[in-house]
Amino acid sequence: MxxxxxxxxxxxxxxxxxxxxxxxxxxxxxxxxxxxxxxxxxxxxxxxxxxxxxxxxxxxxxxxxxxxxxxxxxxxxxxxxxxxxxxxxxxxxxxxxxxxxxxxxxxxxxxxxxxxxxxxxxxxxxxxxxxxxxxxxxxxxxxxxxxxxxxxxxxxxxxxPEAGSDSALSSDELRTVVNEAGAMIPQRHQDMLVSILDLEKVTVDDIMVPRNEIAAIDINDDWEQISRQLIQSPHTKQLLFRDSIDDSVGFVHARDALRLMARDQFDKNNLLRATKDIYFIPEGTPLNVQLLKFQRNKRRIGLIVDEYGDIQGLVTLEDILEEIVGDFTTTITPQPSDEIHPQIDGSYLLNGNANIRDINKEMGWHLPTNGPKTINGLIVEYLEDIPDANISLRLAGYPMEILEIENNTVRQVRVIPNLYQKPKSD
Structure with a gap:
């Protein structure tokens, strides 16, 4: 028992x-x-x-x-x-x-x-x-x-304990979730989702076309020259100004210019009448905010102005969309950047007006982006002076050699990334 x-x-x-x-x-x-x-x-x-x-x-x-x-x-x-x-x-x-x-x-x-x-x-x-x-x-x-x-x-x-926990995700937490999605979300889609989350951290100043690079037409120029610029322009919209870009008149669409040509009414007065008023954007506007403003105001292009009303650059709806989906291209194979030129010895020649964010994105580098927007601005800020040619320096851990100076700006720089050393943190 x-x-x-x-x-x-x-x-x-x-x-x-x-x-x-x-x-x-x-x-x-x-x-x-x-x-x-x-x-x-x-x-x-x-x-x-x-x-x-x-x-x-x-x-x-x-x-x-x-x-x-x-x-x-x-x-x-x-x-x-x-x-x-x-x-x-x-x-x-x-x-x-x-x-x-x-x-x-x-x-x-x-x-x-x-x-x-x-x-x-x-x-x-x-x-x-x-x-x-x-x-x-x-x-x-x-x-x-x-x-x-x-x-x-x-x-x-x-x-x-009865209140429960807040399960809402912050943008940084959501970014981590997207990055750790693995094969559940294709890599291309992950990149796009992360880019959307990054829009709030990027401003229009980071992606704008600087004022000195804006393709614009001086309405006071000779009419033949104006006609030539309109015909040869690669842009569908062209900015018109009087003498200085700060005295901008408006944007003219290539379609409207062609319509005037077809009606044999192509002259300065009719061209000025065909211009559309300018949409101004305050500098420092985050991209996610500007994207909504473009949509709300039914605009596709705008001029960026500082606190004094001076024009600093130009930004388009396409520029913002490219931050999400990448550069648009008409060819199947991606084209190398015109501002980055790889060399046989492993170094790279950079144009001084190259955008730092674009360089970091394309090359996987870590140049600082919390200050100047271009390589020229970054070097000038670091040296606190306009340098001479043939000067070498190490900036943010990257060895650089200034090759060309023109009009008080750095025109070309050689970067040797294989000698990069991560800066020591304080």
Whole structure:
């Protein structure tokens, strides 16, 4: 009879260890679920996901249920193991039972099931919810009592467990989620999503065409020269000004100019009448804000002005879209930048007016972008003077050689990236 009783006790002990493993894996599985994937499954009317979501709406009650069940079966297992130890080995059996049971629970009821649940949370949490849901109803009075005491203790320390946690993602957190999406999102789409998030960190000053590079027409020039510029211009819209670009008149569309030519009305007066008023953009405007302003005002091009009203540059809707999808090109194979010229020795020749952000993006470099926008501006700021040609320097860890100076600006620079050394942080 004793042998039969001991065998039954062993079976009960094994069952309790299995129950402990269930509660341990359920806790880890529930807490390890991807909440955004769970919400997506709930929206798709997945029954298991909806059941789990209801349980997770009050995590304090769910944790209370799991811990009550887990501690209950562990205490019962300890009591039964003690009885088995006493029957088999007498008083020494208590110590043996304690040691063996601790080892068994640690391996089979804690580490192994929790590791499995952490790796495959959905496979554990979804089936477990079938059992946890009715248990929540059966044990609710006991859970309510335990949670009430626990929550009041937490409130003493300034915590409100019923408020729940804020699961909203910041832009930096969302950027991390996109970057870690792996094969679930194609790399090209990841780059575009990250570029959209980066729009708020980039201003129109970073992508504008500087005023000295704006292709514009002086309406006071000879008419033949104006006609030649309009015909040869690669742009669909051309800026007209009087003597100085700060005295801009407006933009004329190539379509309107061609219409005047077809009607034999192509002269200065008619050209001025065909101009569209100028849309001005304050400098420092973030790209995400400007994109919405372009859409709201039905504009595609604007002039950037500083606090004194002076024109600093020009930006188009296409420039902003290129920050998201990359440069537009009419050829299948991407063309190398006109401002970066690779050399046989591994160095690169850069034009002084090259945009630093574009260089960093194309070459994978880390030149500072929180100050001047061009290589010329960066070098002048670093040296605090207009340098002479044939001067070498190390800027932000990159060895550079100034090759050409023209009109008090750096026209060409040689950069040797293979000698790059990361600057030491203070």
């Amino acid at each position: 004793d042998d039969i009783s001991t065998s039954i006790l062993f079976l009960i002990l094994a069952l309790l260890i299995c129950c402990s493993a269930f509660f341990s894996s359920s806790e880890t599985g529930m807490m390890s679920l991807n909440r955004y994937r769970l919400r997506n499954l709930v929206n798709e009317k997945n029954r298991s996901a909806k059941r789990v979501d209801r349980l997770l709406q009050r995590p304090d009650r769910l944790i209370g249920l799991i811990l009550i069940g887990n501690n209950l079966v562990n205490i019962l297992a300890s009591a039964i193991a003690t009885v088995i130890g006493l029957r088999l080995y007498g008083d020494v059996g208590i110590a043996i039972a304690t040691f063996v049971l601790t080892f068994v629970i640690l391996i089979f009821a804690e580490v192994t099931p929790k590791t499995m649940a952490a790796v495959y949370p959905e496979r554990i949490a979804f089936p477990a919810s079938i059992i946890l849901r009715p248990l929540m109803v059966v044990l609710y009075p006991f859970i309510w009592l335990v949670n009430g005491i626990s929550n009041n203790i937490l409130k003493v320390f300034g915590y409100n």
